[in-house]
Amino acid sequence: MTVWRQAAFLLGFQLRDELRTGEVIAVVIPFGSIALLVIPMAVGIETTLLASIGPGMYWAVVLLFGVVVTQRRTATSNPSHRDALVLLGVDPAARFAATAAASALLLLLFEIGVGLVMIVLYDPVVAGWGWLALVLPLVAAGLAMLGTIAGSVTDGGGALAPLLVAPLAIPILLGAAQATEGLRLGTGILRWILVLALVDVVLALAGVLTARVLEESSR
Amino acid sequence: MKRPIEIAAAGTMLTALVAGLAVPPDAVQGDVQRIMYVHVPSAWLAYLAFGVTLIASVAHLRTRDLRWDRRAGASAEIGVVFTGLALATGMLWGKPVWGVWWTWDARLVLTAAMFFVYLAYLALRRATDDPVIRGKRSAVFGIVAALQIPVVHFSVVWWRSLHQPPTILRPGEPQIDPPLLFALLMAVTAFTVLYAALLRRRVELAEAEDALLTTARIEEPVAGSAVVGPLSRGEGA
Amino acid sequence: MSDWGWVTIAYVLVYGTLGTYLVSMTSRIRRARRAQDGR
Numbered sequence: 001m002t003v004w005r006q007a008a009f010l011l012g013f014q015l016r017d018e019l020r021t022g023e024v025i026a027v028v029i030p031f032g033s034i035a036l037l038v039i040p041m042a043v044g045i046e047t048t049l050l051a052s053i054g055p056g057m058y059w060a061v062v063l064l065f066g067v068v069v070t071q072r073r074t075a076t077s078n079p080s081h082r083d084a085l086v087l088l089g090v091d092p093a094a095r096f097a098a099t100a101a102a103s104a105l106l107l108l109l110f111e112i113g114v115g116l117v118m119i120v121l122y123d124p125v126v127a128g129w130g131w132l133a134l135v136l137p138l139v140a141a142g143l144a145m146l147g148t149i150a151g152s153v154t155d156g157g158g159a160l161a162p163l164l165v166a167p168l169a170i171p172i173l174l175g176a177a178q179a180t181e182g183l184r185l186g187t188g189i190l191r192w193i194l195v196l197a198l199v200d201v202v203l204a205l206a207g208v209l210t211a212r213v214l215e216e217s218s219r
Numbered sequence: 220m221k222r223p224i225e226i227a228a229a230g231t232m233l234t235a236l237v238a239g240l241a242v243p244p245d246a247v248q249g250d251v252q253r254i255m256y257v258h259v260p261s262a263w264l265a266y267l268a269f270g271v272t273l274i275a276s277v278a279h280l281r282t283r284d285l286r287w288d289r290r291a292g293a294s295a296e297i298g299v300v301f302t303g304l305a306l307a308t309g310m311l312w313g314k315p316v317w318g319v320w321w322t323w324d325a326r327l328v329l330t331a332a333m334f335f336v337y338l339a340y341l342a343l344r345r346a347t348d349d350p351v352i353r354g355k356r357s358a359v360f361g362i363v364a365a366l367q368i369p370v371v372h373f374s375v376v377w378w379r380s381l382h383q384p385p386t387i388l389r390p391g392e393p394q395i396d397p398p399l400l401f402a403l404l405m406a407v408t409a410f411t412v413l414y415a416a417l418l419r420r421r422v423e424l425a426e427a428e429d430a431l432l433t434t435a436r437i438e439e440p441v442a443g444s445a446v447v448g449p450l451s452r453g454e455g456a
Numbered sequence: 457m458s459d460w461g462w463v464t465i466a467y468v469l470v471y472g473t474l475g476t477y478l479v480s481m482t483s484r485i486r487r488a489r490r491a492q493d494g495r
Contacts, residue, residue: 228478232474236467240467249459250463254462257466261470304469308470311469315462413478417474420478421481424484427489427492430488431492
């Protein structure tokens, strides 16, 4: 079985697992939504204020709460499960790709769910839907890969993985927020799309290269 | 027991201190500019320590020698101290000069980001008891962080370049009078010697602490210890 | 606060932190070695 086939196979497994536990749908999307609900309680409910901070708050919530999606139970598998995969000869790069891809798809779902909540509560001016359709998956992919790498160097649980992710996710946040703002103002956003794309390339390389090293260290 | 490097560090730091206080004040900023003689070296060491952590991480993955991992961890701890000092002194300079503790200047934001990356790296190291696993995990995170940091860097610089006029007074500007430049170079040299001294000591500490970890693990009950040989009267399980 | 006030705080902070850090290292090493010998 080629690496790609292995990855696709494992991806299916993870998504089926997630469908069963429903952690993302039932827990993380509501968690992100309640964050957006609580923020106006803290900063004020004037429509102009909310309209201007809405998209920014959205991306902050996606970044900070989205990490939880990448640390879900079905992603941070237990050691015996991992050992079984190693014995079966599964390429660690395939395992990384599958976990990251599953997280990316779930993050996309998370982004859409929380995005709808933000639009309802904050009523922002949203422009450039076509470009946003590109930004969302780029962000999801970057955050997914970063979260997967963080999940594989930590033992799962607690705030350690989110702490590892947050500072390195700054370019993702900046790219997304600046692109959204640029679309609203009608200025050029190409550099921010490039930042998001570059992040994805760097993390994909890093994840694949380090997957094999981490395999041996898993306990 | 003082090592030569520590004596050298003490000596150069003292000289730098005297130089920083004795040179004439800056024509524009006045005496507050003297903070630059501790701020700039701190920032420089923050970056140097980070670089050493990266190099040591790569070396560890290639050689699997735990000494490289200890160097990486030691340099990171020292680096976080210098980064914290760089941020603090930057604020102490900024308040009298700009009137605010913090501005969203690209350099400040990047230093703060680096501070958090350091903290994350150290937290990761602290989370693992086994030195071998710790070494691999830290090295991986260190390398991923190092690959991502340049992207962090220019995304922040681009972000700030949209809003920041280029004429803002920046610390460590290139036009600097010879005596002030001497004080600055003296300080940078002194801090670098101090870093070397700190690194040696911190690696020594890491060796002592790792030795404790290893013996502790050996004393843990091994699986199957319930099955024992014949015991003489009085010995218990 | 005067300019020299800010300078003093900065210098005390930096030299104090670094000095304490270096000195504390020696006692930390000694403590770890003593714990090791005690095993």
